[in-house]
Amino acid sequence: MKIAILPGDGIGPEIVAQAVRVLERLRADGLPIETDTAPLGGAAYDQYGDPYPEATQKLVRAADAVLLGAVGGPQYDTLPRDMRPERGLLRIRKDLNLFANLRPAVLYPELAGASTLKPEVVAGLDIMIVRELTGDIYFGQPRGVHINAAGEREGFNTMRYSESEIRRIARVAFGIAQKRNRRLCSVDKANVLECTEFWKEIVSDEARHFPDVELSHMYVDNAAMQLVRNPKQFDVIVTGNIFGDILSDEASMLTGSIGMLPSASLDERNKGLYEPCHGSAPDIAGRNVANPLATILSLAMMMRYTFGREDLARRIESAVQAVLARGVRTADIYEPGSDKVSCSGMGDAVMAAL
Ligand SMILES: NC(=O)C1=CN([C@@H]2O[C@H](COP(=O)(O)OP(=O)(O)OC[C@H]3O[C@@H](n4cnc5c(N)ncnc54)[C@H](O)[C@@H]3O)[C@@H](O)[C@H]2O)C=CC1
Ligand SMILES: CC(C)CC(=O)C(=O)O
């Protein structure tokens, strides 16, 4: 199990350090884990003048799986775009062909009180958001800022999906729906955007190969509303890169905190990059207060999807559940009466539960 560790920026190194403790525990139990660390994002720019330098490229291409913290920070926001930390993340996703981003929004019952919705609305919540990750407006050309015909500056990006890109993410989503409750909702903006009307057409066509899955369609604005009105109507959601980015941050709050949402970004053969859905949280970086559970749960997803070790995934998830059941909480999920701990304190609790 060759695992590349990319701590990244902001809270990245703090949360990844707690997940690495879990990995070390698994190695001590006899798992053949080899790890190596490299910079990505701002840390890589600082060291190499490139947010995705060659040393990191070499390491992640040779690895079976990658564990990432997060990238970015305000100190990098004035750099040329190609030098920015976020561009490093987009490049690694493209380089490794990580087109399928799985973002499970699962409510641990112990956190029902931390959800922004009423406990009865979220009890038992378990949604899988399947976000396409290497296309859409994040990658479409042309892009930039230019002087338009009227002599005014104008910014533009291009929403673009090829048929094969839509088909492959649709197949992943239908496959996941088959293993769950056989319901798939495709989210688009087909009433306005040609690109997403095409998306809808192709997803509908792929449905022919999955007759046991009930496919529905919803406009993204309605989906955003339905997620906070009645989220349990959804089982698996499939959508493009930008809608998936936004809807998954929204869904995270149903589970108590963005600090609870893990993710897997997979290629065709389940080589994967695993990272929490949140960013580098510069507002709390360096204070040892971030919630490391999304990163630890991302490690569970790595065991499940890349290494096929459902047993180890469940072991990690059970440890997290046990810690929550004991009332241990970082600041973001704190409720009066619970036991408030730091980022490393949460790591201690998970290690004890493991
Ligand atoms: N995958 C990645 O590496 C991502 C990177 N970013 C980058 O991160 C930087 C900050 O972006 P923001 O928009 O502020 O989003 P963010 O997700 O970093 O933070 C949003 C809010 O959630 C809180 N938060 C995030 N993770 C948390 C955790 N584990 N525990 C407790 N609280 C947590 C933060 O303190 C902040 O108040 C930017 O440079 C952005 O581009 C943003 C999203 C994803
Ligand atoms: C390139 C990123 C910062 C995108 C993002 O917000 C995410 O993947 O969640």
Ligand SMILES: [Mg+2]
């Ligand atoms: Mg995001």
